Amino acid sequence: xxxxxxxxxxxxxxxxxxxxxxxxxxxxxxxxxxxxxxxxxxxxxxxxxxxxxxxxxxxxxxxxxxxxxxxxxxxxxxxxxxxxxxxxxxxxxxxxxxxxxxxxxxxxxxxxxxxxxxxxxxxxxxxxxxxxxxxxxxxxxxxxxxxxxxxxxxxxxxxxxxxxxxxxxxxxxxxxxxxxxxxxxxxxxxxxxxxxxxxxxxxxxxxxxxxxxxxxxxxxxxxxxxxxxxxxxxxxxxxxxxxxxxxxxxxxxxxxxxxxxxxxxxxxxxxxx
Numbered sequence: 570x571x572x573x574x575x576x577x578x579x580x581x582x583x584x585x586x587x588x589x590x591x592x593x594x595x596x597x598x599x600x601x602x603x604x605x606x607x608x609x610x611x612x613x614x615x616x617x618x619x620x621x622x623x624x625x626x627x628x629x630x631x632x633x634x635x636x637x638x639x640x641x642x643x644x645x646x647x648x649x650x651x652x653x654x655x656x657x658x659x660x661x662x663x664x665x666x667x668x669x670x671x672x673x674x675x676x677x678x679x680x681x682x683x684x685x686x687x688x689x690x691x692x693x694x695x696x697x698x699x700x701x702x703x704x705x706x707x708x709x710x711x712x713x714x715x716x717x718x719x720x721x722x723x724x725x726x727x728x729x730x731x732x733x734x735x736x737x738x739x740x741x742x743x744x745x746x747x748x749x750x751x752x753x754x755x756x757x758x759x760x761x762x763x764x765x766x767x768x769x770x771x772x773x774x775x776x777x778x779x780x781x782x783x784x785x786x787x788x789x790x791x792x793x794x795x796x797x798x799x800x801x802x803x804x805x806x807x808x809x810x811x812x813x814x815x816x817x818x819x820x821x822x823x824x825x826x827x828x829x830x831x832x833x834x835x836x837x838x839x840x841x842x
Contacts, residue, residue, distance in 0.1 A: 605630050608639055613647050620648070626655045633665035637684045644693050649684075653703045660684065660705050666712065681712025689721040694729050698737075707739040707746075715752035716760075723757035723773060726766030731757075735776050747776045754784035762802050763793035770805055780811045787817030795823035800832050813839035 604624055607616040620626065629635050637658065640648040652658050663681045670677040670690070677690060685705040688696040697718070701707065710717055722730040740746050748756050758778040761769035770790075774780065783789050791811040794802035803823070807813065813836050816822055824836040 604628070604636065605639060608636070608643060608645060608648060611643070611645075613645060616645075616648055617651055620651055626652050626658050627662065633668070635659070635662045635684075637662065638664060638687055641684045641687045641693065641696055642691070644691065644696065646695055646699065649696055649699060653699065660700065660703060661709060663712070678713050679711065681710070683709045685709060685718050686711055686716070686721055689718045689727070689730055689734075690725060692722075692725060692727040692730055694727075694733055697730055698733050701733070701737045701739055705739075707734065707737065708743060710751075714755075717749060717751070719746060719749065719757045720751055720755070720760050723761040723766065723769045724764050726761065726764065726769045728768035728772040731769060731772050731776075747773060747778045748782055750784070753786070755788075756782050756784075756790070758782070758790045759784060759788065759793050762790040762799070762806065763797050765794070765797055765799035765802050767801055767805065770802060774805075774809055780806060780809055781815060783815065783817070787815070787819075789815050789823070791815070791823045792817060792821070792826055795832055795836065796826040798827060798829045798832065800829060800835070803827075803832050803835060807835070807839055814841050 604616060604619045607619065626636060630639065634642075637649065637652050637660070640652060653660065661683050663683055664679050664687070666680050668679040668682070670679050679687065679690065682690070683705065685697065685700045685707070686709060688700060707718055711721075716724075719731060719734050722734060734740055735747065743749065748758075750756055751760075756778065758770065758773045758780065759782070761773060780791075781789055789811065791803065791806045791813060792815070794806055813823055822840060824833060824840045827833060827836070
């Protein structure tokens, strides 16, 4: 018994020494800040050691981001896996109100995003698949417009993420996931079309997305593509039998929403006047 106790003591001393190791003059303490700093700096081994030392896996940083959210942000699959193995992990924890992600001069409002939604925003397929395998809720919605994982992946153009989602076990339990609406009736295909995401448009059509669905304001995917001045998106939608004569609540057809002369010329071939 004494030998076992001594072994445990020596192991903990070695573990603490390893965690406190100097690395580029950076010291990582065995506390919340040390853990978040190690994760941010890409010191995976140190972060894993601190987690294994018995930290609270649901801790949050000063901005209200959980450890799991940060592991997703930094695309650290090793830390994600270690956290998910812990039975106490909150896999559905949400980002706080007024969370804004700035990336390449682009602002993304991420209020209420779970780790799964965040992984879809960044396009980290391995993490998305891992979270789904651990039971992440595919029907989780953000707090901005009730967007789900598939809406976010579509808006970002990640066809591989959409494929992972549609092939997941969780997707089979959701009725007509490919056409699921956010709180304004906007479908994933509309999200992809308004953002000129051609690969996402193609894969959603492959999975049978309703090309002529309309949101609560009567906008179809073709309306969004035309308004976004996306010739390629308009062309693909028309080739797949999008109805150019659908009107929104303001009686606008897609052709009424574009200023691009090439798109106008293309839509003229399909529009009744």
